[in-house]
Amino acid sequence: MKVVAYLSCLPPNNKNIEKGEILPRFSQGVLAVGDEILLHQGHNLIDSDVALSVGWVHEDSKDVPHLKLRKSVIDHQLLHKKKVLLADSNLFLYANKENPLHYLRYSFNGIFPNTGIYCDDKVDPDRWKRLSQNSGITIKDYRKNGHHVLLCLQRNGGWSMGGYDVVDWTASTIRELRKYTDREIVIRAHPGDKGSGSYLSPKNLMNKIGILKDVRLWKPNATLMDDLHKCWAVINHNSSPAVGAAIEGYPIFVTDPERSQCREIANIDLKNIETPILFDRQQWVERISMFHWNFGEIGNGECWRHMRQYV
Numbered sequence: 342m343k344v345v346a347y348l349s350c351l352p353p354n355n356k357n358i359e360k361g362e363i364l365p366r367f368s369q370g371v372l373a374v375g376d377e378i379l380l381h382q383g384h385n386l387i388d389s390d391v392a393l394s395v396g397w398v399h400e401d402s403k404d405v406p407h408l409k410l411r412k413s414v415i416d417h418q419l420l421h422k423k424k425v426l427l428a429d430s431n432l433f434l435y436a437n438k439e440n441p442l443h444y445l446r447y448s449f450n451g452i453f454p455n456t457g458i459y460c461d462d463k464v465d466p467d468r469w470k471r472l473s474q475n476s477g478i479t480i481k482d483y484r485k486n487g488h489h490v491l492l493c494l495q496r497n498g499g500w501s502m503g504g505y506d507v508v509d510w511t512a513s514t515i516r517e518l519r520k521y522t523d524r525e526i527v528i529r530a531h532p533g534d535k536g537s538g539s540y541l542s543p544k545n546l547m548n549k550i551g552i553l554k555d556v557r558l559w560k561p562n563a564t565l566m567d568d569l570h571k572c573w574a575v576i577n578h579n580s581s582p583a584v585g586a587a588i589e590g591y592p593i594f595v596t597d598p599e600r601s602q603c604r605e606i607a608n609i610d611l612k613n614i615e616t617p618i619l620f621d622r623q624q625w626v627e628r629i630s631m632f633h634w635n636f637g638e639i640g641n642g643e644c645w646r647h648m649r650q651y652v
Contacts, residue, residue: 342376342649344368346393349384350411359443363428364393366640373642374649384410386417390652392425397452399500415450424449424652427457432602432629435565435585436478442635444472447644449651453579453600460651461631469630480626481590483619487573489525490518490614491591493565493582496534501580501600508540512549514576514596515556517611524614529559529568529582574608574617583607588626592617602629 346364355361364380371378381387384406398412418425429452431444451457473479492514497507515526528546530537539545541558550556559568565585569575575586579597587593587606594611598604606620634644 342391342652343379343389344371344376344391344393345379345381345387345389347410347414348380348382350394350396350407350414352405352407359440359445360395360428362443362636363395363445363639366636367393367426367645369640370638370642370645373640374646376645376649384413386413388421389418390423391449391649392418392423394425394427396429397427401498401500419450424458426648427452430581431633432581432584433472433476433478433588433633434581436476442475442637444476444633444635446629446632447634447639447648448632449648454602454604455599458651459632460648461628464624464627464631466627468633469627472630472633475635478588480588480622483590483592484572487591488571489527489573490522491568491572491575491586492526492528493575493577493580493586494528494530494534494537495578495580496531497536497540499531499534502578503597503600505578508545508549510578510596511541511546514611515550518576518614521612522614523555524573525555525557527557527559527568527572529563529565530561574614576611577601577603584629587622592619 346368348364368378368380392414394411394414398408402408415425426449428445428447431440432446434440448457448459494507495502511528530541546553565582569586569589569591572591574592576594577583579595579601583593583595583603587603593603593607595601595603595607598607598609606622606625608617638644
């Protein structure tokens with residue numbers, strides 16, 4: 342099998358050490374399994390069974406060389422019915438931001454569960470056991486009580502929102518919630534969204550929502566675990582905070598189940614906010630562990646040995 346790693350898919354002045362290690366380490370794993378690997382520095386395209394990139398692109402990506410190359414690689418592979426292998430963020434990162442073993446999630450041809458191939462249809466329970474031990478994560482029993490409903494926002498303008506304005510999402514979600522509960526609502530902005538202080542100002546929210554009784558904003562330095570304290574339930578569109586909340590024992594609701602990795606353990610109808618379904622999470626967490634691999638596992642070929650079965 343021929344694999345090409347496109348090194349120029351990285352930004353030219355990349356300062357993210359972890360991101361810079363992905364392609365060289367994965368290439369070592371491909372060699373360890375006995376397949377052909379080419380570490381390619383150029384911007385021209387090379388026919389291959391699998392192309393290695395470091396991330397996805399979207400319609401609003403900047404017009405810069407490394408992102409244009411990513412798009413060209415992805416389009417070329419999909420046009421020829423070949424695979425492109427991508428790395429994305431660790432869904433378990435809430436438990437340890439340092440991520441010392443560098444667990445990341447890997448997929449073919451897309452980064453949403455309804456577009457990507459996550460190689461997760463055959464589950465090995467030992468993967469979760471190992472990840473759980475390495476990361477210090479265990480599934481907690483569901484909490485039997487709680488006070489507030491936590492809205493975990495995504496980046497405003499972030500492409501995972503699919504063009505849905507995050508303040509509009511917040512307003513719509515709060516209006517719907519108020520039909521079924523009078524619990525306090527806590528709005529947690531995406532920690533990396535530097536513009537949240539502006540678009541989540543009380544004035545802006547008042548314009549969108551109206552009365553803000555029993556609605557409060559998160560404290561900017563609060564962790565997800567801080568905001569989960571005394572929480573009743575968590576609402577998210579389709580991103581990773583729902584994973585941490587579910588593992589920690591909080592009922593979750595998602596408004597975009599098709600693109601959420603929590604789709605099989607999430608409530609989707611807000612009218613059930615006071616009586617959420619409490620799903621069994623064991624099979625789910627074992628499934629999502631199947632596409633999380635650390636640097637040791639991609640370097641020794643364990644990850645590639647598993648994923649090449651899906652090429």
